[in-house]
Amino acid sequence: MPKILILGGTRNLGHVTAVTLLHxxxxxxxxxxxxxxxxxxxxxxxxxxxxxxxxAFSAAVKxxxxxxxxxxxxxxxQDAAEVVHVLRDxxxxxxxxxxxxxxxxxxGASPPYIETDFDGELMEAPLPDTADHREWxxxxxxxxxxxVFLQAARPDxxxxxxxxxMIASERDHYGRIQAYAARVL
Numbered sequence: 382m383p384k385i386l387i388l389g390g391t392r393n394l395g396h397v398t399a400v401t402l403l404h405x406x407x408x409x410x411x412x413x414x415x416x417x418x419x420x421x422x423x424x425x426x427x428x429x430x431x432x433x434x435x436x437a438f439s440a441a442v443k444x445x446x447x448x449x450x451x452x453x454x455x456x457x458x459q460d461a462a463e464v465v466h467v468l469r470d471x472x473x474x475x476x477x478x479x480x481x482x483x484x485x486x487x488x489g490a491s492p493p494y495i496e497t498d499f500d501g502e503l504m505e506a507p508l509p510d511t512a513d514h515r516e517w518x519x520x521x522x523x524x525x526x527x528x529v530f531l532q533a534a535r536p537d538x539x540x541x542x543x544x545x546x547m548i549a550s551e552r553d554h555y556g557r558i559q560a561y562a563a564r565v566l
Contacts, residue, residue, distance in 0.1 A: 384408045384446070386472065388432070388464065389453035390425075391417040394478060394548045398451060399425055412441065413454070432463040439467050447472045458525035465533040474539045477530045479523050481546035486520035499524075 385402050389395030390411030399421055403409045411421065415429030430441045450472045455461045461477065468475070484494040488502045503521065507513035527542045534540040549557040 382406060382408050383448040385410070386442075386447040386450045386468075387411045387453060388450065388455070389413055390421065391419050392554055395451075395453040396421065398453065410447070432460065432467070435463065435467065438463065442467060442471050445471055449474045449476060451476045451478070452530075453478045455526045455530075456519075457522035458529045461526040461529035465529060469533060469538055472538070474541070475530060475533070477526065477540065477542045478548075479527050479542045479544045480520065481544050482516065482520035483524045483527065483544060484520075486517050486524070499527075 385407050387395050387399050387402075387409065388411075390399045390413055395411065395413075399409050399411055403422060403425055408426075409424075410426040410428060412428040412430065412432075414431050415427070419427065421427075428441045430437045432438050450464070450468055452461075452464055452475065455464060455477060464475070481494070484490050484492075484498050486503050487498060488504050490498040490501065503524075504517065507517050530540045530542060547557065549561075551558070
């Protein structure tokens with residue numbers, strides 16, 4: 382039975398991924414801070430620790446090994462660096478959830494985007510304290526996250542980054558689907 386560690390696991394994508402993998406017959410462990418209420422089945426193991434507390438993070442995974450780590454909660458290079466530093470010798474592969482936003486910060490790229498549109502010069506930062514700046518920063522930081530993970534890849538540790546255009550479900554704590562429905566109405 383494949384063993385999977387999910388970073389996150391209590392909200393939107395992480396929760397659905399954990400339950401889906403469990404029902405597919407995998408042994409699932411989630412690792413998170415334990416802050417968000419957990420509605421997962423009892424068959425899923427829980428590890429509560431912050432990735433930014435490196436000694437505690439290292440202690441929580443000591444002597445453990447997973448077939449894959451699915452990181453649903455790295456948002457920047459520092460988040461990814463903590464995962465790589467602590468988990469690189471505790472897993473057979475890393476799957477990092479990124480964002481289609483990485484293309485929207487590229488100068489000269491236009492939809493539909495393709496893989497090679499990732500490379501190239503970035504747009505200048507929009508004015509601070511604006512929605513455009515927050516969206517730009519999210520894309521830039523997700524790019525940094527990807528770069529850290531991809532630089533950590535080695536023959537015995539393949540890394541995959543998945544660039545999702547948007548992740549929305551009934552568990553989305555940002556209420557994106559509800560906002561779209563309200564706009565349509």
